[in-house]
Amino acid sequence: MEPTAEHRYVITLSCPDTTGIVARIAGFLADAGGWIVEAGYHSDPGTGWFFTRQVVRADSLPFGPDQLRERFAEVAAELGGETTWTVTDTREPKRIVLLVSEEAHCMHDILGRVATGELPVRLAAVIGNHDRLGPIVRAHGVPFHHVPFPAPGGGDPEARAAAKAQAFADVDDLVSRHDPHAVVLARFMQILPPELCRAWAGRAINIHHSFLPSFVGARPYHQAYARGVKLIGATCHYVTPELDAGPIIEQDVIRVDHSDTAADMVRRGRDIERLVLARGLRWHLEDRVLVHGNKTVVFP
Amino acid sequence: MEPTAEHRYVITLSCPDTTGIVARIAGFLADAGGWIVEAGYHSDPGTGWFFTRQVVRADSLPFGPDQLRERFAEVAAELGGETTWTVTDTREPKRIVLLVSEEAHCMHDILGRVATGELPVRLAAVIGNHDRLGPIVRAHGVPFHHVPFPAPGGGDPEARAAAKAQAFADVDDLVSRHDPHAVVLARFMQILPPELCRAWAGRAINIHHSFLPSFVGARPYHQAYARGVKLIGATCHYVTPELDAGPIIEQDVIRVDHSDTAADMVRRGRDIERLVLARGLRWHLEDRVLVHGNKTVVFP
Amino acid sequence: MEPTAEHRYVITLSCPDTTGIVARIAGFLADAGGWIVEAGYHSDPGTGWFFTRQVVRADSLPFGPDQLRERFAEVAAELGGETTWTVTDTREPKRIVLLVSEEAHCMHDILGRVATGELPVRLAAVIGNHDRLGPIVRAHGVPFHHVPFPAPGGGDPEARAAAKAQAFADVDDLVSRHDPHAVVLARFMQILPPELCRAWAGRAINIHHSFLPSFVGARPYHQAYARGVKLIGATCHYVTPELDAGPIIEQDVIRVDHSDTAADMVRRGRDIERLVLARGLRWHLEDRVLVHGNKTVVFP
């Protein structure tokens, strides 16, 4: 397939800041005839680190993605051993897997966005801990896998722990089959075990229903109601072993007032959860998010 | 079925403003033992008109909805001949019909909201001028009717006009079967003929993809792009015979910048169209919107 | 002076919720011919408490504010011993005192709002712990008092504590002379001693430069920067002895991103501090804020 004007390569790079980085990268691209259609740069005075994201028209380069990667690797190598970089090809479609629970509003939202072509991704599978959502997911042409999790409380704690471990092993197995670019915890309501956090590092994306760092943990809207805040929010972040403490990709809020009960906040907060997750996920899939330590650089 | 704490009557009333209206209504309710759980009042200095919406616990009243209506009619009559009022019973479910076109993002959003129980309504039917959306709509357990509309341009104008008139007659027919509380033009992309505007007055709800009164008519995002605005918006309004000029229920905006092409605005604007329509529709269905002239009073 | 259409009485009332409260109050006003031009009601299901604020045209009542208070006291008494209420007369101008430090942006904002007649208040005095701001304050026709506070750190701790206690005693003294309706900590940067928190309970209003409960205490923007949040905020709240934990009147946020240093956040946050304080203060002065426990009911 010939490259077209819409066919692009997306380059991201992070390295210790110094003079001449932009010139080195831009020089490399210019020498190859590369036409940069989008470029973001960030020089971070706090960490002394440099970040860039560049989008190049594929039809402006005399070589394909593999050779671009090979040649760019040499450029990156000159920028020091700590440099990290990626080159992605917009013709290689991204895949995501959704983990859902009974709170299905984020899943419905993503199904709709994929159906309208609004989110540039193939929805490889939805994994749910209830089977009620299967028919609608399948009507969208997306495989649905039911992995039951033990209900909280009650019964033998050891048996429950074993059942939960098995459920996570099943989830891991299903996810692995698709090797997705993102594992989206779309209100999954289960805390990932540390080994999955590590296995999916930089790919597991969670939507937390509060404006973090306020209201970490369970029932954040009820915490917000109790405190009497005038705005409620949602946070899209990468999952790390420490609960609700990973690098934040996106946040937003909406106003509430005294007339909103905790149940109203639960309902109204969904609007902001959907939006924040959709934005954060899009940015991740378009390679707009560069992680450094516990913070993100987002070129929106 | 016995009334419960969750079972409520919603009273709305508009009349020329004068002293004692609140006392008259509140006195009537108090005499009957009515427990008001929500109340909104608006005394409009511009028009000299009074508006109220009150929500009463059904289990606090010694009579049912029909008798409440009968008795309230007497109270309303005392407030003058121009008074308009409604009493609705939250146990009588509301029905809506959706009219959609190829731009299906608002439809997907409403399907999701109905599926999660977030929007308190029965989705009676979806009518689309393309049949592509049928399977997903039906997977939600909702009837889908395909009514083809002639494509714009090309062919014999008279034949096209006749085909269009027939299509609208079919739509009217299908809508009438359900007698819905709202006919939602969820990016329907067809201008309603005046007779349908009149037949559905106060029930036909449109989402226009601009912050009205800016960018009336076709391709508002392209108009916005050409003008170089820094925010784009959406407007939910009642349909009247004058295009995009009906009473506004809700509006909102999001930031854009020079890096957004018209196509980006189209995509990004969907987020605000979905939200604005969902909020406006909810308020309409919960009897929170009182229309007076070409303006609305909304008790959110 | 005769009452005019602009002359109003503002009634607020909180009491345990029960049937008939609205009827009792509205009936009282209607019997006296009172014309209600603004009314807010809130029935709180969580606490079982009722709140109202009503604005009555003074020229519609056959008596003045003192007699209104006398008569309304009887109505309130019928609503039970826990009832609290106020009746204020819009002709009795409100007074505020500002406490400021070196961070003078909120003070400048309030001076400007008072100068344009935008904030309905008499600025009785500004008390600053630096004297640099005196000339501008006085150019606005407002008395400025310089009360120096000991610099943090260094020197003999006991002497510093004594100097600080003396400074607060001076502030208390100056404030008392004006008996203000609000003592505004316009980025005062000193923690009020518990006895002043108690003496000014319900009148001391603080602007905290974070979206509480995130980032309590010192240098909240630096905390926000370290956490990598995508929004920063400000909170206007009543001061209580527990730091940054009093009832919240108003909050708002603005977006930040990776390119904002902590210093940028300090600068950009000022925009939201000014707005949030101005809104919260206005609502307080217009008797729109009813406090119950650690939460507020705001009728905006």
Place this chain on the structure above:
Amino acid sequence: MEPTAEHRYVITLSCPDTTGIVARIAGFLADAGGWIVEAGYHSDPGTGWFFTRQVVRADSLPFGPDQLRERFAEVAAELGGETTWTVTDTREPKRIVLLVSEEAHCMHDILGRVATGELPVRLAAVIGNHDRLGPIVRAHGVPFHHVPFPAPGGGDPEARAAAKAQAFADVDDLVSRHDPHAVVLARFMQILPPELCRAWAGRAINIHHSFLPSFVGARPYHQAYARGVKLIGATCHYVTPELDAGPIIEQDVIRVDHSDTAADMVRRGRDIERLVLARGLRWHLEDRVLVHGNKTVVFP
């Protein structure tokens, strides 16, 4: 004076887009040892035009601003005859002149921002068509010039036109003395004559009290009230001979509802006028705004 880390040069450039522009500029800077601390790029697919803004640490370059300009001129020349560019030195302070009328809220806001060092500018003078504001302006150490304008309506039209022309000539004269980087119409309420629009092209900044293109012209809040919109806004734009039609720098909105009278909108809109003007002005002064045709590219 030696350059410091805080001392910077700001380069802006617009030219027809082609391959290699970034490389050419970055290469030039890298060869000189220039350390880029901030960089924005925009490649506009609609116009085929390229825009950039770059900030370089002065202490990283072996030459001063004049030599930088000389050398950069050669680079720019290579990019074609349509190229426009600027190099500014953050040590050369910017000057502004404010034109004000009776609506002084924007003026007070800017005075406060300059007083706190928040806006990086020297306020060279305030010119007012009423003298009431003189004392406060002068307390800020800023010269105030009173230039009376004839009141609208009444009297001999020819005499009024002559008086107005004279007033504008006086304003022009006063402005010229300061050769400011921006002439800010801070709610000046007079329509600039075409010759002043031309003389101050790219420097005259207006704040219009609506979300343009809605509500062009007089009394926009009253127009907004009549239409029943749910948001009101403000627009900061460059002044051109066509009224309220110049390139938009910044816009924002706030919610209103049925309870807001036109007078409430006037008052509440001030909050957004202040903010929008302050942001737009800052961006202009920091060379963040590049104008192309009737649109702006803003690197915030």
